[in-house]
Amino acid sequence: MKFNNPFTEQGKWFKGNIHTHTKNSDGMFSPDEIVKIYRENSYDFLFLTDHNKITEFKSKSKGFLTINGIEFNKDSFHILGLNIEQLFSTENLYPQQIINKINEIGGFAVICHPYWSAITSKEITFLSGFIGIEIFNNTCEKGKGKGYSTVHYDEVLQNGLNLFGFAVDDCHSKEDILGGFIMVKAKSLDEKEICNSIKNGLFYSSTGIIIKNLKIEDNTIKISFSPSIIVDFISYGPYGTRIYNKGKEFDYVEYKIKGNEKYIRIEITDKENKKGWTNPIFL
Ligand SMILES: [Zn+2]
Numbered sequence: 001m002k003f004n005n006p007f008t009e010q011g012k013w014f015k016g017n018i019h020t021h022t023k024n025s026d027g028m029f030s031p032d033e034i035v036k037i038y039r040e041n042s043y044d045f046l047f048l049t050d051h052n053k054i055t056e057f058k059s060k061s062k063g064f065l066t067i068n069g070i071e072f073n074k075d076s077f078h079i080l081g082l083n084i085e086q087l088f089s090t091e092n093l094y095p096q097q098i099i100n101k102i103n104e105i106g107g108f109a110v111i112c113h114p115y116w117s118a119i120t121s122k123e124i125t126f127l128s129g130f131i132g133i134e135i136f137n138n139t140c141e142k143g144k145g146k147g148y149s150t151v152h153y154d155e156v157l158q159n160g161l162n163l164f165g166f167a168v169d170d171c172h173s174k175e176d177i178l179g180g181f182i183m184v185k186a187k188s189l190d191e192k193e194i195c196n197s198i199k200n201g202l203f204y205s206s207t208g209i210i211i212k213n214l215k216i217e218d219n220t221i222k223i224s225f226s227p228s229i230i231v232d233f234i235s236y237g238p239y240g241t242r243i244y245n246k247g248k249e250f251d252y253v254e255y256k257i258k259g260n261e262k263y264i265r266i267e268i269t270d271k272e273n274k275k276g277w278t279n280p281i282f283l
């Protein structure tokens, strides 16, 4: 079994958004304003990711962390380069070369909003060196109804890629802020610790569901969460299962692993259609 379980790791939970625009590209808010909004809404960290530009900004607020990033736009591909300090030109570079360059300069890469971008799971499968894809993008959902890329995600997982799934805001304005976030388990609220935890998959994604505990014992997944009405154990092809009880709320379920699922990722939905997603457990 291959799964870094954030619930069995030492540390604290930190809430953050990894995809944020400011006035330095096409966002509505200055870095100061956007940090203030997230801080006042109980977030702990924010990656500032303007288009093809570094927004140099260090949070002055105690207990709030900002980390540099860039959203590189290259034809249909939008790629987040996270934790990078150095801008480079994407002219004459293919998406794979952009990802390689992000890694070379010490960052890590996430592929943005496949559904909105109209890139296929096949195109994603041919790439390597990135840690995950956006499975929920708030601006794509609010603007075009194309926020969810979970089918793309399952297709690339089925193709054998070991990737994490991220929920993000990609916020530009008041309309698309405070929607998709990740909860990261880390030793402390520090750039290195937060980035290491993300790179190791020690997080879950959410649009409002809080996952309280997840353990795997006796070949059984045991998960508890804020009151919800659907829990999907999503696996390869026809495997996996849905747990639903006529719209009644519940906050704990168990799933006995059969052995043929190849991978299991858990998607939780509450009655307001808020979602929570674990990273995949590979068998
Ligand atoms: Zn984009």
Ligand SMILES: [Zn+2]
Residues within 6 Å of the ligand: 019, 021, 071, 170
């Ligand atoms: Zn963006």
